[in-house]
Amino acid sequence: MAFLDIKGVSKRFGGLMALNDVSLQVEKGEIFGLMGANGAGKTTLFSVIAGHVAPSAGEVVFDGTRLTGLSPSRICRLGLCRTFQIVRPFAGLTVAENLRVAALYGSGRKLSASEIAAVVDEALQAVDLADRRHLDAAQLTLSGQKRLEIARALATGAELIMLDEVMAGLNPTEVSAMLATLERLRGEHGLTFVIVEHVIGALMTLSDRILVLDHGERIAFGTPEEIGNHKRVAEVYFG
Amino acid sequence: MILGLALAVFGVAVPFIGSPYMMGVVFQVAMWIALAQSWSMLSATTGYLSLGHAVFYGIGAYVCVLLTGTLPFELALLAAAGSAGLFAALVGMPVLRVRGPYFVILTYGLSELVRHVVMRIESALGSFGRMIFDVPSTEVLLWWMVGLAVLATLGAYAIRHSRFGAGLAAIREDEVAAETVGVPVTRLKLLAFIASAIIPGAVGGLALLRTSYFEPAQAFDPVISFTIVTMALVGGTETVRGPILGAVGFALLSELLWSSLPQLYMIVLGLTLIGFILFVPKGLSGLLGRIGRAA
Numbered sequence A: 001m002a003f004l005d006i007k008g009v010s011k012r013f014g015g016l017m018a019l020n021d022v023s024l025q026v027e028k029g030e031i032f033g034l035m036g037a038n039g040a041g042k043t044t045l046f047s048v049i050a051g052h053v054a055p056s057a058g059e060v061v062f063d064g065t066r067l068t069g070l071s072p073s074r075i076c077r078l079g080l081c082r083t084f085q086i087v088r089p090f091a092g093l094t095v096a097e098n099l100r101v102a103a104l105y106g107s108g109r110k111l112s113a114s115e116i117a118a119v120v121d122e123a124l125q126a127v128d129l130a131d132r133r134h135l136d137a138a139q140l141t142l143s144g145q146k147r148l149e150i151a152r153a154l155a156t157g158a159e160l161i162m163l164d165e166v167m168a169g170l171n172p173t174e175v176s177a178m179l180a181t182l183e184r185l186r187g188e189h190g191l192t193f194v195i196v197e198h199v200i201g202a203l204m205t206l207s208d209r210i211l212v213l214d215h216g217e218r219i220a221f222g223t224p225e226e227i228g229n230h231k232r233v234a235e236v237y238f239g
Numbered sequence B: 001m002i003l004g005l006a007l008a009v010f011g012v013a014v015p016f017i018g019s020p021y022m023m024g025v026v027f028q029v030a031m032w033i034a035l036a037q038s039w040s041m042l043s044a045t046t047g048y049l050s051l052g053h054a055v056f057y058g059i060g061a062y063v064c065v066l067l068t069g070t071l072p073f074e075l076a077l078l079a080a081a082g083s084a085g086l087f088a089a090l091v092g093m094p095v096l097r098v099r100g101p102y103f104v105i106l107t108y109g110l111s112e113l114v115r116h117v118v119m120r121i122e123s124a125l126g127s128f129g130r131m132i133f134d135v136p137s138t139e140v141l142l143w144w145m146v147g148l149a150v151l152a153t154l155g156a157y158a159i160r161h162s163r164f165g166a167g168l169a170a171i172r173e174d175e176v177a178a179e180t181v182g183v184p185v186t187r188l189k190l191l192a193f194i195a196s197a198i199i200p201g202a203v204g205g206l207a208l209l210r211t212s213y214f215e216p217a218q219a220f221d222p223v224i225s226f227t228i229v230t231m232a233l234v235g236g237t238e239t240v241r242g243p244i245l246g247a248v249g250f251a252l253l254s255e256l257l258w259s260s261l262p263q264l265y266m267i268v269l270g271l272t273l274i275g276f277i278l279f280v281p282k283g284l285s286g287l288l289g290r291i292g293r294a295a
């Protein structure tokens, strides 16, 4: 059984089919890429999986537990957390406090004060924000706030993390650093990632497998190489 | 902390040294500290500004007036606190679904609704105000009120420095993000709402015993809600000493005003609130902090 199993998920917004019968399986420890033009339904798929949006049809199963109908906080405590494409920092709290909340609540079990501090430090280091831990989150640059999104998801202790365009706005050096970080986190902690990225190069480098959505439908699925040679993807994506 | 301790000691000692007038003032100050501090448990932490806390005070007073005579006053006060908490638990879920100005208006409306319902019930029963006899001495009531002020302050402090408080702060900053990182938003908001209602229930009961007269329009007076909000905001919502400073400052100011110019009370309340929101958003507490750092 797959770690994350998405079974025939559809989402209708009024007359618009944002997702149309999408199925996919993510294996444990994998980095799974999700591609598609603007409006393809990538963020909506994240919202359905994380419990922010109820699907019109279909269901999501994570690590053997049916997620559909559960609250986002419950889903997080089960070990699945997402980031937001439009960042949502706790603006009036410091960077460290942002992570502390995630560490306090994310895992669903009570950690000791020193365990919390360790989780926060590690998350800060992973995204290179340690020197800004005492700043209010509102004072970070956009790139800093994107990294805070990742760190906060990490600090929840989630085993599967969905990253929604976290590299948008980073410069090429920062992108390579981020790629290395994600690889390292997967290696050291066995984390699983589903990533949506507009920086296609990054997605191609990092992903084990890629799914391409267009207007809410699956149009291609395979290794980065297969996707690179796919005819419909080329049409949709590169015009 | 030191400020709170000094006030508490003063409050306990005042019956031995002070005049009846002095005891009256201290009773009032302790009452407003207890109320503003309780209010802050919900509103300062989550940013859900309640403009209806008079309802908990009123329920406490009503329950207390119905029970004194049958029960010892300590138990009546306990029942008053419990009823206010129970009421919060019952209405909390739907009320806390709305945010921002809607929450402010809804809590105000709810408080007014309960006031009118109780007024109707009382007039249907042919009661135009209830007197109670056999109330505890002024000293005992004062000590109870000082105790509630201390309890509310300790409670507010404990909440702010707990895991619970961290969750509430996240809710204030961004409810969706809080939910996403595992904070059980609905449950925490409800708990904060209940916590902020309990002590005001007991305060309402004590205030009733002090005046020994119950009249619904007075017990559920919306001015109580306005005063709580004004004190908390003037004192500053970012620290636990804020509501203390606001309550002390305001209670003293209103003593002056009531004795000299009672008709100006509401006007001064309004002007102070506007002035502080515009020019001193962090309240007296923030002001003191700045002076402290400058010195």
Ligand SMILES: Nc1ncnc2c1ncn2[C@@H]1O[C@H](COP(=O)(O)OP(=O)(O)O)[C@@H](O)[C@H]1O
Residues within 6 Å of the ligand: A013, A016, A018, A036, A037, A038, A039, A040, A041, A042, A043, A044, A045
């Ligand atoms: N809450 C919503 N209400 C109505 N339409 C929405 C909502 N969220 C997304 N959509 C629409 O669904 C489609 C998919 O959006 P989205 O999932 O954000 O795409 P992507 O992340 O791939 O760019 C878009 O056409 C978008 O306008």
Ligand SMILES: [Mg+2]
Residues within 6 Å of the ligand: A042, A043, A044, A085, A164
């Ligand atoms: Mg998107």
